[in-house]
Amino acid sequence: xxxxxxxxxxxxxxxxxxxxxxxxxxxxxxxxxxxxxxxxxxxxxxxxxxxxxxxxxxxxxxxxxxxxxxxxxxxxxxxxxxxxxxxxxxxxxxxxxxxxxxxxxxxxxxxxxxxxxxxxxxxxxxxxxxxxxxxxxxxxxxxxxxxxxxxxxxxxxxxxxxxxxxxxxxxxxxxxxxxxxxxxxxxxxxxxxxxxxxxxxxxxxxxxxxxxxxxxxxxxxxxxxxxxxxxxxxxxxxxxxxxxxxxxxxxxxxxxxxxxxxxxxxxxxxxxxxxxxxxxxxxxxxxxxxxxxxxxxxxxxxxxxxxxxxxxxxxxxxxxxxxxxxxxxxxxxxxxxxxxxxxxxxxxxxxxxxxxxxxxxxxxxxxxxxxxxxxxxxxxxxxxxxxxxxxxxxxxxxxxxxxxxxxxxxxxxxxxxxxxxxxxxxxxxxxxxxxxxxxxxxxxxxxxxxxxxxxxxxxxxxx
Ligand SMILES: Cc1cc2nc3c(=O)[nH]c(=O)nc-3n(C[C@H](O)[C@H](O)[C@H](O)COP(=O)(O)OP(=O)(O)OC[C@H]3O[C@@H](n4cnc5c(N)ncnc54)[C@H](O)[C@@H]3O)c2cc1C
Numbered sequence: 320x321x322x323x324x325x326x327x328x329x330x331x332x333x334x335x336x337x338x339x340x341x342x343x344x345x346x347x348x349x350x351x352x353x354x355x356x357x358x359x360x361x362x363x364x365x366x367x368x369x370x371x372x373x374x375x376x377x378x379x380x381x382x383x384x385x386x387x388x389x390x391x392x393x394x395x396x397x398x399x400x401x402x403x404x405x406x407x408x409x410x411x412x413x414x415x416x417x418x419x420x421x422x423x424x425x426x427x428x429x430x431x432x433x434x435x436x437x438x439x440x441x442x443x444x445x446x447x448x449x450x451x452x453x454x455x456x457x458x459x460x461x462x463x464x465x466x467x468x469x470x471x472x473x474x475x476x477x478x479x480x481x482x483x484x485x486x487x488x489x490x491x492x493x494x495x496x497x498x499x500x501x502x503x504x505x506x507x508x509x510x511x512x513x514x515x516x517x518x519x520x521x522x523x524x525x526x527x528x529x530x531x532x533x534x535x536x537x538x539x540x541x542x543x544x545x546x547x548x549x550x551x552x553x554x555x556x557x558x559x560x561x562x563x564x565x566x567x568x569x570x571x572x573x574x575x576x577x578x579x580x581x582x583x584x585x586x587x588x589x590x591x592x593x594x595x596x597x598x599x600x601x602x603x604x605x606x607x608x609x610x611x612x613x614x615x616x617x618x619x620x621x622x623x624x625x626x627x628x629x630x631x632x633x634x635x636x637x638x639x640x641x642x643x644x645x646x647x648x649x650x651x652x653x654x655x656x657x658x659x660x661x662x663x664x665x666x667x668x669x670x671x672x673x674x675x676x677x678x679x680x681x682x683x684x685x686x687x688x689x690x691x692x693x694x695x696x697x698x699x700x701x702x703x704x705x706x707x708x709x710x711x712x713x714x715x716x717x718x719x720x721x722x723x724x725x726x727x728x729x730x731x732x733x734x735x736x737x738x739x740x741x742x743x744x745x746x747x748x749x750x751x752x753x754x755x756x757x758x759x760x761x762x763x764x765x766x767x768x769x770x771x772x773x774x775x776x777x778x779x780x781x782x
Contacts, residue, residue, distance in 0.1 A: 394726055400774070401726050402774065404476065417452055418768040422768050449743055473736060479515060480738045482508065482738055482740060483519050483740065484739075495551065498524040505519075507561075517568045517601075518562060520572065523574055526555075530544055532577055532578040532581075534578075535577060573603035583614070603634055604631060604634070605635065605637075608656070615673075630681050631682050633683070633684055636662075666688070670682070670691065674698040674701075674702050674704070680710070681710040683711075713733065714737065716736065717738040724736055
């Protein structure tokens with residue numbers, strides 16, 4: 320193994336020693352999925368969906384398309400009939416009431432603190448109330464087992480589930496081991512369930528955040544810290560090895576910039592080891608950071624030189640306010656783009672880069688942005704990639720942007736949802752973030768709320 324390829328610090332590199340020279344194994348079989356609407360001679364044929372989705376999410380990867388993809392009908396994210404196909408009238412009305420409540424910023428603020436206090440005090444009925452309202456909207460269940468109905472329902476509409484264990488550890492070895500074991504269980508579940516195309520985890524769930532930061536800052540670790548860091552590396556390796564063994568794709572989520580570089584190095588080390596035949600380990604790039612397209616290009620160069628596949632999840636980034644605050648506190652320049660437009664441009668540029676290098680890169684657009692999602696479908700078409708090409712994925716969060724997920728899946732694109740799960744108390748911070756995201760901004764209702772309203776009106780007009 321060429322140690323200059325994606326190698327991290329010598330301490331991280333230690334785990335890569337003893338690896339065999341990379342070999343490229345290409346699967347000659349094409350597993351391209353047909354689009355459900357095929358235009359031929361100006362006539363649109365709508366193919367029956369069961370024929371289109373007989374292939375499992377886990378089918379082996381084809382590295383090159385065998386024939387040019389046929390042109391596909393343009394996709395519309397405005398089709399609320401498809402977006403809410405899975406919801407009964409009653410379920411849609413319940414969603415409407417929930418999003419209407421979240422639309423009201425003051426109600427969200429008061430409700431959030433009330434809910435948290437009531438949960439802490441063990442006020443009777445609070446957990447039941449939360450579990451049957453906001454939790455039900457945005458989470459799959461408290462355990463993997465409880466997520467089964469959600470996995471099955473999404474699967475019925477050809478949407479994959481990405482089980483996201485949303486419990487933050489307490490920062491000791493016991494909690495890190497527990498998180499590792501839980502992620503191993505999601506990998507085992509993915510290995511036997513065709514509707515689960517990826518597993519996911521955060522590196523901060525496996526080893527102390529402070530050590531990741533120290534490594535990035537070049538601060539020497541004490542002997543106990545060094546030992547703790549190595550135990551973290553072993554947990555990371557256990558997850559990636561299991562994903563490789565079970566042929567399950569594994570996302571490594573991106574986190575804060577002051578330790579993300581250590582995560583990148585650890586993840587690249589895992590890619591060198593486990594992505595020789597296909598992209599098993601996927602790193603995440605946050606395009607709200609102005610340096611991330613360059614980082615992606617450099618990672619691609621190293622993957623080419625090292626003969627392994629690069630798994631890439633592109634997101635805009637979730638820690639914008641925190642990044643600005645910390646940069647200010649530390650007297651650093653902000654790593655964040657100067658405007659939303661600059662982030663959008665960089666995101667779209669990165670989509671282009673990945674599609675242009677699809678022979679080496681597998682890509683997932685983790686976004687609720689309609690323009691970027693539409694752009695990716697167009698880029699695929701220009702590159703002659705069939706909608707079902709298994710190197711290109713779209714992903715959204717459960718309970719949000721169903722207009723993207725359901726319409727993309729309906730048109731044959733590989734689509735999946737992060738489905739957070741964990742005890743109600745533990746996922747509260749996640750739920751409160753979702754509630755805040757869905758409040759009206761400058762008097763304008765949230766997009767979700769407007770879509771539900773539109774579908775309710777459509778159904779009323781129909782009856
Ligand atoms: C499947 C999936 C996986 C995800 N994984 C991760 C992850 O691993 N790590 C992570 O950090 N996030 C992750 N996210 C969250 C993601 O980063 C975004 O916060 C969220 O999806 C909103 O961005 P958007 O692309 O959906 O849409 P949009 O609503 O179009 O974009 C909003 C985003 O734009 C950026 N932005 C907003 N205003 C400005 C501004 N003034 N200047 C610069 N940029 C601005 C911010 O990133 C903001 O979140 C994930 C999201 C999804 C759907």
